[in-house]
């Protein structure tokens with residue numbers, strides 16, 4: 001299966017805010033084929049938010065992400081043929097085995113029927129989970145499930161893999177296996193962007209580390225002084241400086257994956 005290509009995917013001064021909370025401070029980032037980029041940073045600094053913006057799942061409050069000059073949008077098939085994300089848990093079918101899920105993904109993304117078995121065996125072998133092909137997803141341990149979800153996203157053709165903490169729940173040996181698979185992908189001309197909390201793993205395997213500064217700062221440091229407590233039975237309401245209804249939602253959210 002050919003790998004869809006691009007020259008450059010660029011996030012230009014993207015930022016996200018909801019209410020007075022900065023989910024992602026202004027960030028500029030470029031990735032090109034052959035690069036294997038780990039994003040590191042403290043909890044809450046905006047890494048997952050950035051990945052969602054980069055994949056076109058979340059519209060930034062400011063700035064834009066482009067693929068060779070064209071704005072990206074996950075609802076656009078052209079974007080989805082290039083970018084394969086694994087951000088958050090994958091929903092599965094209760095009565096379909098891991099191999100069934102992989103056949104569905106392979107055929108959805110245009111694989112030829114004759115070659116499906118070999119491609120699926122290959123990706124399961126890469127992650128050392130070939131023996132679990134006939135299991136239901138609910139019959140896998142959390143680490144095995146993580147490997148299964150990685151197999152699902154790597155099976156489909158893509159030019160850019162975007163993975164959120166793919167090393168989570170994996171033992172040290174399987175973390176190294178993951179790092180090898182991602183490095184191999186980049187060597188073959190693909191690009192990988194992944195959030196990683198294992199600094200040593202990232203340093204040993206990637207072509208570049210982008211460290212996000214401690215973020216999620218309040219946009220305004222000036223907050224109104226709290227109202228004196230009026231007791232539990234009384235409500236202050238928005239007119240008295242309370243939180244506006246709906247302000248905790250996500251900006252530009254385009255639906256669940």
Ligand SMILES: Nc1ncnc2c1ncn2[C@@H]1O[C@H](COP(=O)(O)OP(=O)(O)OP(=O)(O)O)[C@@H](O)[C@H]1O
Pocket residue numbers: 018021022023024041042043044045046047048049050216248249250
């Ligand atoms: N829907 C939301 N409304 C308000 N704030 C949010 C919302 N979603 C996330 N945040 C805040 O945005 C900031 C960035 O969150 P994000 O999930 O991107 O962080 P992260 O760097 O991936 O963290 P972690 O390493 O813990 O996964 C956090 O401070 C978080 O509390």
